[in-house]
Amino acid sequence: MTSDKVIKRLSKHVIFYGIAVLISNTFLAYIIGMDQVIQIIREPVSLHAGGFAAMIIFSFIFYIVFARLREQVCTTICPYGRLQGVMLDNKSLVVAYDFVRGEPRGKIQKSKLVQQPALAGDASEEYINSVQNKLGDCIDCKLCIHVCPTGIDIRNGTQLECVNCTACMDACDEVMEKVSRPKGLIRLDSIEGIEKGDRKIFNTRTIAYSVVLFVLIGVEVLLFSLRSDVEVLLLRTGGLLSQEQADGTISNLYNYQLINKTNDSLIIEFKLLQPDTGIFEIVGGAKPSVNKNSKSEGAAFIKIPKNNLESGKNKILVGVYSEGKLITKVKTTFFGPIK
Numbered sequence: 001m002t003s004d005k006v007i008k009r010l011s012k013h014v015i016f017y018g019i020a021v022l023i024s025n026t027f028l029a030y031i032i033g034m035d036q037v038i039q040i041i042r043e044p045v046s047l048h049a050g051g052f053a054a055m056i057i058f059s060f061i062f063y064i065v066f067a068r069l070r071e072q073v074c075t076t077i078c079p080y081g082r083l084q085g086v087m088l089d090n091k092s093l094v095v096a097y098d099f100v101r102g103e104p105r106g107k108i109q110k111s112k113l114v115q116q117p118a119l120a121g122d123a124s125e126e127y128i129n130s131v132q133n134k135l136g137d138c139i140d141c142k143l144c145i146h147v148c149p150t151g152i153d154i155r156n157g158t159q160l161e162c163v164n165c166t167a168c169m170d171a172c173d174e175v176m177e178k179v180s181r182p183k184g185l186i187r188l189d190s191i192e193g194i195e196k197g198d199r200k201i202f203n204t205r206t207i208a209y210s211v212v213l214f215v216l217i218g219v220e221v222l223l224f225s226l227r228s229d230v231e232v233l234l235l236r237t238g239g240l241l242s243q244e245q246a247d248g249t250i251s252n253l254y255n256y257q258l259i260n261k262t263n264d265s266l267i268i269e270f271k272l273l274q275p276d277t278g279i280f281e282i283v284g285g286a287k288p289s290v291n292k293n294s295k296s297e298g299a300a301f302i303k304i305p306k307n308n309l310e311s312g313k314n315k316i317l318v319g320v321y322s323e324g325k326l327i328t329k330v331k332t333t334f335f336g337p338i339k
Helices: 003-032 034-042 045-069 073-079 082-085 125-133 166-179 191-196 204-226
Strands: 094-096 186-189 228-234 249-260 264-276 279-282 293-303 312-322 325-336
Touching: 003 034, 003 204, 045 073, 073 166, 073 191, 166 186, 166 191, 166 228, 186 191, 191 264, 228 325, 249 264, 249 325
Parallel strands: none
Antiparallel strands: 094 186, 228 249, 249 293, 264 312, 279 293, 312 325
16 A cells, blocks of 8 residues: 555545535435525535535435445345336347357357458358357357446346446447457347347337326426416415404405415515405515515415305405416415304
8 A cells, every 4th residue: 555545545535425425415406406505505504504414424325335335236226127127028128148149159269260241231151151050159258247337247138237338238349340240249139139030119018108108298298387487375374263354344364375486586466356355465564575486474364345255164266466467376265254
């Protein structure tokens, strides 16, 4: 162990931990938003001691993945391979070894190689006879195993540890070029494609999955198109009855919550649409405001003339406006006097 090695190893682990911290903060940004993350970073640690400790722990976990676990995440921890295996059949495109063409394996001598064109379709009759009468195309160099990040032998078939990085394909193609044999001994293909030469990208399963995917995309687009810029929650305050005012109106107390999904600060105004004879009165008098990508809460009274109400529950409709423009409508209930 020399000083040069110590510096290199220390630098490597510092870089690993730096990447882990970046990943942790990016993950946090998905939950609370990038603006909030930047604000937390700028503020003193003492204001966010709990969150800071959690980020240190998450960063350490990601660092362990970089520094120690590595391929064991794919082979042991990650559930993706096990889930993906359920969705595969003999027609699914996977990174596959052509065992029909490659077997039996065996070492070859360069002096005995039969020269032939690179493409399998143009192979000479002499080359075809040599393959049939002697060894397969796989020379058992094991480079496909050496380059695999999870250490599997793709020649043993599809395995859950395979991450489809195609490193084995590149290594095998280079070897095939050197021994003057066609590329594609390891390639993206299906079991049926290897055994029967029947290669179809679209089959019943892929079409069914595609239909489901497009339906989900359509639903997502519809939900985004129907999404309002401001989400409003308006609920009657629990445990309080309606009250009759001196002017003959009946009042109910409500709690409201505003969620601003835009990049602009908004000043909100409420108006009673049904019935249109009522009054929406904010507790405190000032119009509620909500900053960009944040939420605001408050309380308000709704007052409706007694003669416009039925006994018990009444359905009402409230309009939410900003700068005179209707943003959304909210339905809620209003308790009238019991007759």
